[in-house]
Amino acid sequence: MTRSGAAWAVRWTREGARSLRTIPPRVLPAILAFAETALATDPPRRTHALREPLTGMRSGNVGSYRVLVEVDPVDMMVWVVRAAYHADVYRGR
DSSP states (O other): OOTTSOOOEEEEOHHHHHHGGGSOTTTHHHHHHHHHTHHHHOHHHHSEEOOTTSTTOEEEEETTEEEEEEEETTTTEEEEEEEEETTTTTTTO
């Protein structure tokens, strides 16, 4: 949990929700669980900051898959921008 004990709100962008269609059914529950638990409790510790050209975004690992997020610490909001296989997630951004 955060220092104040409050949970982070996790929201999916349109692109983030659409990216779930490409996730294999056997991996999808793990990605959803990651978003509901790890991202909702402490996204800064469960993700790492990205460099150019994705500065401002963070990435969390779920096996061989990555979940790209934007974290708003003021509003305690996490926006899931994309989820994909590690070799594909950073392309086209």
